[in-house]
Amino acid sequence: MADMKDGAMENAYGTLASWVYHLDKPIGRSFGDIEFYRDRLAGCTGPVLEPAAGNGRVLIPLLEAGFDIRGFDASEEMVAYCRSECEARGLPSPVDIARFESFDYETRFGAIIIPAGSFQLITEPGQALAVLELFRGALEPGGRLILDLDALACLADTAFAARHWQAGDDLLTLVESRVETCFQRQTTLSQLRYEHWREGRLVASEIQLFHLRLWGLLEFELALRSAGFTEVGVYADYRTDSALEPGASIVTFEAVAPL
Numbered sequence: 001m002a003d004m005k006d007g008a009m010e011n012a013y014g015t016l017a018s019w020v021y022h023l024d025k026p027i028g029r030s031f032g033d034i035e036f037y038r039d040r041l042a043g044c045t046g047p048v049l050e051p052a053a054g055n056g057r058v059l060i061p062l063l064e065a066g067f068d069i070r071g072f073d074a075s076e077e078m079v080a081y082c083r084s085e086c087e088a089r090g091l092p093s094p095v096d097i098a099r100f101e102s103f104d105y106e107t108r109f110g111a112i113i114i115p116a117g118s119f120q121l122i123t124e125p126g127q128a129l130a131v132l133e134l135f136r137g138a139l140e141p142g143g144r145l146i147l148d149l150d151a152l153a154c155l156a157d158t159a160f161a162a163r164h165w166q167a168g169d170d171l172l173t174l175v176e177s178r179v180e181t182c183f184q185r186q187t188t189l190s191q192l193r194y195e196h197w198r199e200g201r202l203v204a205s206e207i208q209l210f211h212l213r214l215w216g217l218l219e220f221e222l223a224l225r226s227a228g229f230t231e232v233g234v235y236a237d238y239r240t241d242s243a244l245e246p247g248a249s250i251v252t253f254e255a256v257a258p259l
């Protein structure tokens with residue numbers, strides 16, 4: 001198990017992690033998710049909230065498509081990218097620094113969306129249930145929570161990856177190594193080591209302890225129901241026109257807050 005003292009560093013997107021995210025997944029870079037969320041939100045009457053909105057990859061295209069959307073994120077660096085990208089487009093920047101566990105808005109939302117599997121960053125099941133209840137309370141009656149999860153099969157991956165990005169004279173590298181898989185808790189812990197190089201010299205490095213909890217389909221449906229949601233639907237790989245196949249890599253849950 002990870003040390004308690006690691007907790008503060010876990011899943012924090014610092015300077016290099018945010019820079020790499022923004023290079024790798026710039027505004028509008030879609031995995032099929034942006035179009036899917038846009039279509040699911042069509043006709044949504046209330047405002048939309050995107051917790052963990054990051055650099056605005058999804059939020060900004062939805063803002064440009066005319067949705068009344070707000071977001072928040074725990075990382076100041078990610079929020080700074082989102083704000084400057086909004087500013088560059090002459091858009092308002094409706095993003096705040098806040099956390100899943102403690103966000104608070106007076107507005108009630110017509111929908112809450114969480115793409116990119118970000119809900120899996122909450123690794124304690126009790127906390128995840130409390131956050132689902134917060135989401136339910138932040139929705140208008142009949143409002144929808146729509147979120148993505150990776151397939152449980154990801155637990156069995158033994159990820160090791162090395163990647164790099166060139167940004168002008170700057171070279172950013174990322175080495176990811178899985179250090180722990182706990183099948184009982186359905187969690188994975190990886191070390192993501194980021195480095196910033198210039199002219200062959202190391203300028204900065206950063207470590208991100210990346211902790212995820214994967215969910216079973218029935219387990220997540222039960223969690224949604226215990227948090228008070230009704231009418232739970234599931235989609236696979238951002239498609240609404242086909243049955244859930246066993247090989248699906250992304251599942252999207254859509255759950256309705258009671259009237």
Ligand SMILES: C[S@@+](CC[C@H](N)C(=O)[O-])C[C@H]1O[C@@H](n2cnc3c(N)ncnc32)[C@H](O)[C@@H]1O
Nearest residue numbers: 013052053054057073074075078099100115116
């Ligand atoms: C994979 S990125 C997703 C960004 C964006 N939603 C997207 O789809 O591209 C995950 C984001 O979750 C944020 N995050 C991590 N822990 C969080 C927490 N406890 N509360 C709010 N945001 C958190 C990170 O700062 C990061 O920006």
